Amino acid sequence: MILRSIETIIRMLDADFIEYKDMTRMVSGVCIDSRKCTQGNLYIPIIGAHFDGHDFAAQAIEQGAVAVLWQKDHPHPPQGAAVILVDDTQQALSELAKKYRESLDLVMIGITGSNGKTSTKDILCSLLKRKYVTQKTHGNMNNEIGVPLTLLGLSDATQVAIVEMGMENRYEIDALTRLVQPDIAVITNVGEAHLENLGSIENIARAKAEIVHGLKENGVLLFNGEQDVLKLALWQEELPRGTTVKSFGHDERQDLFSYGDVTQDAGGISFHCNLLAQPASMNVYGKHQVMNALPCIYIARALGMSEAQILEGLADIEQTGLRCDLVALGAGYVLDDSYKSNRQSVLAALDTLCEFDIPRRIAILSDMLDMGDQAVRIHYDVGKALGRYPIDRVCTYGEMSRFIAQGAINAGVKDVTHYETKEALQEAVLEELDAPCILLVKGSRGMQMDSIVTYLKERRNRQHE
Structure with missing residues (x-):
């Protein structure tokens, strides 16, 4: 939002600036992506590992930005907008946010x-x-x-x-x-x-x-x-x-x-x-x-x-997506919990899966990332824990999820399959939706398990066209 004048923003940052014709002009919104800048925005160029937002300042101004933060060690500041000079644009973003919050x-x-x-x-x-x-x-x-x-x-x-x-x-x-x-x-x-x-x-x-x-x-x-x-x-x-x-x-x-x-x-x-x-x-x-x-x-x-x-x-919560979203597909359901995964959240998702009074339950599990040196043990322990749940089928995908599969087999789970590709997995579970069942899809965000949910939706919808 930040409806503040360019002059006020300069004071908030205690920054140097290049003189601009209308310093009283109001800034409406902050943008770090030049492609998404709109009229009246302040553009803040962030320097990443593989890009430098300063390279896109001209595009931001064309899109409507009226002011730009500019890191002093970068030459050739743009024209056509107020240029506010700072030592570090990311630090300036934080400082501006702090001052704005305090207001x-x-x-x-x-x-x-x-x-x-x-x-x-x-x-x-x-x-x-x-x-x-x-x-x-x-x-x-x-x-x-x-x-x-x-x-x-x-x-x-x-x-x-x-x-x-x-x-x-x-x-x-x-x-x-x-x-x-x-x-x-x-x-x-x-x-x-x-x-x-x-x-x-x-x-x-x-x-x-x-x-x-x-x-x-x-x-x-x-x-x-x-x-x-x-x-x-x-x-x-x-x-x-x-x-x-x-x-x-x-x-x-x-x-x-x-x-x-x-x-x-x-x-x-x-x-x-x-x-x-x-x-x-x-x-x-x-x-x-x-x-x-x-x-x-x-x-x-x-x-x-x-x-x-x-x-x-x-009674009327609007949830952020990919967190225990229940989707009706075919004769069954998909429980999409594919946003993140660690031992605690997997066990919570399995508890949720087994609370549904549905005759067949399938757990589709992928890697839990960022587990460090304990990754093998944690994945194996999750697999062993599957033996405590009334789950009819376990499907795993991902390098570490091999150990989930092994733990599940050792825990006595009867139907356990590890798939080398997502394509093989999603084809294998598609027919489950022909009969009453519920499929849990769970994995760390980096595993992009939501693509399996998307595939199942598209295939089921196509079958009913």
């Missing part, structure tokens, strides 16, 4: 965690928009580029902002939370994602705990109290003065907890929560979603929302 009068909520942060963001937005002008991170814009762009996309009219923060290494959450400056911070959980970079679950927990570094005084910290490793990581942090700390989980030791009666059907899940007098229903799948809902209900209550508004929001 906004709103409640800022920051969310991080190994699993569930996107679902938590979606649930929370569904609740809060019933009462407040609410904006949230779009898609997966949760890194050092996406978070500043999310902040700069907030409107002056926004009352509550929900910002998702991801990481691959230590101190990345530290940097992001200092930009976001949350009034409320949520840590959904700690899992094995990015184990390759961080080396241990303890280091992952410490990286997630960095969210408190940007938490405002008298803020609120909500965290998964069922994980001792996370409790220890937070215990080692110095919390801002006046922080209210609440844990959530499924047992009564927590400050916030759900208690039983969690059920799932084709319409979604239902549950009881001690924060609500009535049972709640959500139009999402997976009993693990109750854990994601708990901090959202608490926040909604803390911000003065009624139970009726909360129940309405829970």
Whole structure:
């Protein structure tokens, strides 16, 4: 959004500039892709491993950009727009986002965690928009580029902002939370994602705990109290003065907890929560979603929302795609959970799969990336765990998923096949949809398992034309 004048942006960055004829002109929006620039934008050229955004500044101006950040070590600044000179364009993007965030009068909520942060963001937005002008991170814009762009996309009219923060290494959450400056911070959980970079679950927990570094005084910290490793990581942090700390989980030791009666059907899940007098229903799948809902209900209550508004929001959640999306195909269903994968999320997806009262269940599993030196063991352990589930067929694809297949065979699963190509796998499972069944498709984003879902949709639709 950033409806600020060029002159104001220069002051926010304390930057040098090349004189322009109309410094009072308003900037409406920030863009880092010259092809997507629109009238009134500020273009910020980012330097990547294989490209330099400075090379496309002229195109951005042709598209309508009225101002351009320009790194001082680059020659030949463009003409036709205000040129704001900075030492480093990516640093300037972060600094501008920080200053802009500080100019906004709103409640800022920051969310991080190994699993569930996107679902938590979606649930929370569904609740809060019933009462407040609410904006949230779009898609997966949760890194050092996406978070500043999310902040700069907030409107002056926004009352509550929900910002998702991801990481691959230590101190990345530290940097992001200092930009976001949350009034409320949520840590959904700690899992094995990015184990390759961080080396241990303890280091992952410490990286997630960095969210408190940007938490405002008298803020609120909500965290998964069922994980001792996370409790220890937070215990080692110095919390801002006046922080209210609440844990959530499924047992009564927590400050916030759900208690039983969690059920799932084709319409979604239902549950009881001690924060609500009535049972709640959500139009999402997976009993693990109750854990994601708990901090959202608490926040909604803390911000003065009624139970009726909360129940309405829970019943109508608009989820980010590829996360336990249930698609009816042929005589069966596909449960598309192909956005990410690690041991915890695979087991949660298998739980969800087996909660459907459908006569035949097929698990299609691919590699869990970024598992580091423990990758073979983790994949094998997931395969062994398959022996505990009432699953009729297991199909695997990917180099590491060979070990899932081997673990499943050793656990006594009868029908296990490893496929060398996606094409062979998707052809093999297509005929399953001729009879009542449900297929779970699960894998890390880099494995692009959503292409299997796309193939199955296209083939089934073509058969019925």
